[in-house]
Structure formats: structure tokens, C-alpha cells
Amino acid sequence: MTKLNKKAYVLLDRSSSMDTKWDDTLGGVNSYVKELGVGVDVMLAVFDDQGYDVVRNCSAKRWVPVTRSEVAPRGVTPLLDAAGRLIWRILDEKPNRAVLVVVTDGYENASTKFKSAEIKRYVSDMQEKLNYDVVFLGANFDQVGEVATASFGLCAQDSMTRSASYSGIIGTARAFGFAAANSAGYFKTGIKPEAYFTDEAKKETKTE
Secondary structure (H helix, E strand, O other): OOOOOEEEEEEEEOOHHHHHHHHHHHHHHHHHHHOOOOOEEEEEEEEEOOEEEEEEEEEHHHOOOOOOOOOOOOOOOOHHHHHHHHHHHHHHHOOOEEEEEEEEOOOOOOOOOOOHHHHHHHHHHHHHOOOOEEEEEEEOOOOHHHHHHHOOOOOHHHHHHOEEEEOHHHHHHHHHHHHHHHHHHHHHHOOOOOOOOOHHHHHHOOOO
């Protein structure tokens, strides 16, 4: 029996405005990976205008929790450039099943290499041709659904059900918990969930 290649790609905004949410967010990322299940690989890339760094690329089982001492906020937000770079890697590796998780607290403001039209085309191919999934988490950023639509081309329904804003320790845990449960289900079955976040779930992700 051929082994399926399954991988979660997490793109984490490390811009300076993330500082007050950073420890909670790293805790959320670490917990997300822990819940993915057996046989899933994970890559974590962090970015700002000063650099793009892959800080983890391993199996979920071998994941070592990421801490502030390893990577801390700085700079501004070249979201499209970072997304384009990671998406190129996803399309090059082309696993059997993949989820792209984008975590940010603001709009694109520093990209020079990629345009939104390119990212939209790539995301469409990932979703429609490869059956990959895309999830957006906003660090106390209620407009994350707008980013999902304007910059990544998700339709209105997908931007509503695949994006959520989170705040506080409890809300952050809920947000990444819901994301992990749905990603794990997709990795296990190959069927994308209808919704990562229901209206009720979104209320829980904003709990202090």
C-alpha cells in the first residue's frame, strides 16, 4: 500500500505588531501541530520585511515547540511575497494532501515580488486541481476574511468559513484547536471540511 504524503504548511507573520500576541500565537501553533495526528509533516515559515525563515520542517511527531527566544517579532508585513514563496514550495513538493495555514495581524504592506493576482491563481490551482485546503487566522484582526478574499482569492463563503480572528489565551487556544481538528480530519480522509469555523466557533475564538 502506497504511503500518502501529508503536510501542513504554516506561514506566520512575525511583524512587530504581533509582539503583544506573540506568546499566545506560538502556543497556538505548537498546539495545532500536536493535534494533527500520525503521518503528517509540518513546515513553519516566519516572515517580515527583513527575512523569510523556515524554522521547522519535520514530522508532527518530532516537532519541538517554538518559543520567543528562537524567533521574535520585528519589521513589517510583505504577506504576498512570503505567501508566494511558500506556495512555490508547496507546488514543488506537491504532497498528496496539504493545508496552508496563514497567520497574520494585518494587511499586506511591503511586498515587491508578488501581486495578488498571482497568489489568487496559485491558491485556486491548489484548491481546485490538487484538493488542498487554505486556512486563515487573524491575531486580533477581524478583517482577516477580507485578506483571504482580496489577497488570496477565496470566495465569500470560503473566506467566512476558513478564517477567524482570535484574541486572549482561551480564544487563541480555541482558534488553533478548531483549525487542528479540521485539518486532522482532512489529512485522515482526504475530504475537506465544509467549515473550519462556524459562527459559534468564531465567538469562542474571541474569548479573553
